[in-house]
Amino acid sequence: MFSEFLSHPDKSFVSHITNMLYANDDDAQRYVKLFHDIAKLKSDFQKYIRCGDAKGLEKDHSLLSAYIFLLNSSLDELTSAFCFLSIVSHHGDVDNFYELISPNKNFGSSFQNSKELKFLDEVVSKATGLDIYKNIKTNEQELITRAKNIYYFILKNKLKGFGYNDFIEFKRIYSSLIYADKFEAIFSQKYESLSPVSINELDSYIKHLENKNFSYKRSEFRKFVLNNFDKNHSLFTLTAPTGYGKTLTALNFALKFQKERLIYVLPFTSIIDQTYEILNEIYYNSNEILVSKAHHKTTVDENTPEDRYSKVKFFMDSFSANINVTTLYQLIFAIFGNKNKDNVKFNQLKNSVVIVDEIQALPYKIRTDFIRLCEIISEKFATVFIFMSATMPLIKSKKFREISDPIYFKNQNRYVLKWLDIGGIEANLICKIKESARDKNILVVVNTIKKAQELFLQFCDEFECFSLNGYMHDYHKQKTIKHIKDAIDKNKKGLASPILLISTQSIEAGVDLDFDIGFREIAPISSIIQTAGRINRNFNTKGTLYVFDDICGYSDTIYNDLKRIGDNILKDTLMKNDINEDEIVVLVDKFFKKVGENLEIPCLEQEIKELAFFDINTSVENILKDDYKTLVIMEPENGFIKNIETEIFALKNNHNIDIFKKRDMLKNIIKKISRFGINITSKDMKNLRLFEIKCLKNIFYLPFGDTMYNNSFGLKKDINLNVTKEMFE
Missing domain, CATH: 1.10.3210 (Hypothetical protein af1432)
Known part of the structure; x- marks a missing residue:
C-alpha cells in the first residue's frame, strides 16, 4: 500500500x-x-x-x-x-x-x-x-x-x-x-560519543586566578588532591573546609579521567546558576565544549531558531552536553525514577564523572540506597562519582576513597563557635546583634521565614540590611546575593558601611559570601557548620559564630531527629567550651556517626526487591516533596502575566507547529514564569488575592503591586507585619 x-x-x-x-x-x-x-x-x-x-x-x-x-x-x-x-x-x-x-x-x-x-x-x-x-x-x-x-x-x-x-x-x-x-x-543521525573535555581551559583559568589573587592554602590543597588521582578507581569523597576552592579542585580532578562528560550536581538552584556561570566563563571561547544547566526552571533561549529548539532542549534535559550542571533532585530521580524523562538522563551517567557537591543535602532516608546504587553504576557503566562537602556524612561503603586529609581542618583558625545564652529573651539577642553590627559585617540565620522577616524589620531602619529566605523568588534572591557581595566588597575597601543579612538556611551550602560575625539559631550540627562557612571565609581576621537557643518556636519540628541527635552532641560541648574551627571535624564526625547508626537504613530495599519501579518513584517523591505547598507566581512587572497568556493563546492556536513541539514550548513558558514562583503553604495562600493564569489550569499568580509581596524580604509570612514603606521596582 x-x-x-x-x-x-x-x-x-x-x-x-x-x-x-x-x-x-x-x-x-x-x-x-x-x-x-x-x-x-x-x-x-x-x-x-x-x-x-x-x-x-x-x-x-x-x-x-x-x-x-x-x-x-x-x-x-x-x-x-x-x-x-x-x-x-x-x-x-x-x-x-x-x-x-x-x-x-x-x-x-x-x-x-x-x-x-x-x-x-x-x-x-x-x-x-x-x-x-x-x-x-x-x-x-x-x-x-x-x-x-x-x-x-x-x-x-x-x-x-x-x-x-x-x-x-x-x-x-x-x-x-x-x-x-x-x-x-x-537529530536524524546515529549518536556519536563525545570527546573528553579538554583540561587546558581550566588550567589557564586557575593560573589566571592565582596570578590575580594567589592563595597558598588553596594551591597546596589542589596539589594534594591531584596527587591522589587514580584512574583505576571510581568512587571518591572530597572533604575539606569551606573556602578551599573545592569546586575548581574537583573539576581539575574529574577532567583527568578523560570521560565523555561531566555532571556537576548541587542541592539548590541559586548555587547552580553561580557554578554554571563559572564553568561558562572557563569554556566561553571554546567551540567544542558545550556547558549546559538543567533544573526545573531552566528555559531554552527564546531567540533559539525553531529548527534548533528541540535539539537544544534535548541536550539540556538529558545531560547530553560536555559539562552539565544540575540539581541533586534531578540526579536522585535519574537514579531512582520510573519516568521516561528521568531515565533519558540515567543513560548519560555512562562513562561520565559525577560530582555531587554538598552531599550532606542528600536526605538521610535514601542515603544508604543511593550509595549502594552508585556503587553498582560505577562498576557497570565506568562512571566516576566524587562526593564533596565540608560536612561529609558517614559513607557506609569501603569502596569510597577519601582524596583530601583531615589536616586541612586541623590547620584552620578562621572562626570560633560560641554559645550565646539569651535566657529565652529575644530582645537580648537583638541587643547583641546591634552591638556587633556597628562596625562588622553580620550574618544572622534563623529557622523560619516568619522570624527572618520579623528580624529584618527590626533592623532595616538602623542598618544596611538585607534578607534572604524561601518566600523570595529566584530573581530577587540572585539580585540580593549580588548586592550583598558588592556591599561587603565595598566595606572591606573602606568605601561603605558594614551590612547585616537576616537569612534562613538559604545562605547555607555554596553561597560565596564572607562575613565577620555570625549568629545561628540552634539547628543540626551540619547546618551550623555550613553557616560557619560564611564567617571569615577568606582567611582574614578571626570571626565568631554565636549559636543561640530556639526563638522561632518550631526548630524541633523543622529538623526532627537530626536536631535531636545534634543537640545532644552540640549543647553538651558548646555550653562548656568554645569550639575552634580546627576542632569542628571531630564534632561533625560524631554527629554523622550517630545519624548513620540511628537513622540511615535501606529505606527502599523491599520495593527494589520487588522491582516496584512506580512505587519506588512515589516513595522518593514523598521523601523530597512538601505536599503542603503550592507554587504561586509573583508577577514581576505590570502586564507580565497578560503577555504570557497572550503568548500561550497564540501558541495553542498556531496550527503550523506540531503537537510535540507545542508541548515543549509550553513547558518552556511555564519554566520561564516559574523563576518568579514561590512554594507557599496552604495556610498562607488564604491571605492572598490570587488569580488563575488563563490557559494554565491550577497555576495561580499574585498581581504586580500587591502589598503582600515586598522586594526587600519577599512574600509576607504574617499579614500583620508592620512595614512602614512598601518597596516595588
Missing part, C-alpha cells in the same frame, strides 16, 4: 531503526532497538503518521511490538522480561514489574485477547520484506508459549525477589532504548 514505511512524519522507518543501532550494543540493547517500533508497520499507523488524524485508526504500537520482540528473543527469561517492559514503556513511564503478570495485562491469563494481537500477521508479513527483519519469526503459537514461560518465570521468582543489580540492569536497557529513540527522532 505504501512505497516506504515511516516511523515519524517524513522519516523513514528503516533509517530510524538503523540509526539507533550502535556498534557497542549488547544483545538486549540491540533487540529492544530493533523491535520497539515494529508494529508501526501496520496500515493504521502508516495512515495516521501521514495525515495526523487518529480517528478510527488503531495507531498504538508499543504492546504489539513487545510481543513480536518476545517471539524473536533468544535472551534468558529475566532479560526478555526487562526488554518487554522497556518496549511497552518506551513512550511512557514504567510500572511495577509484577504488573506484567497481573490479570488482563501483558502476560496475564487474558493477554491473548489483546486487540493489538489481531495485527500480528499483518505486521510480521510486512516486516519480512525488510532486510533488517529478514529472519523474523511469525508463529503465533510459539509466541503464546514464550509468553507463558515468562509468566511462570516471574511468578516463580516473586517469592525469592530481585536485587539492586537487577534494578540497575532494567534501567540500563530501558534508558538505552529511550535515549537512542529520542536522539534519532530529533
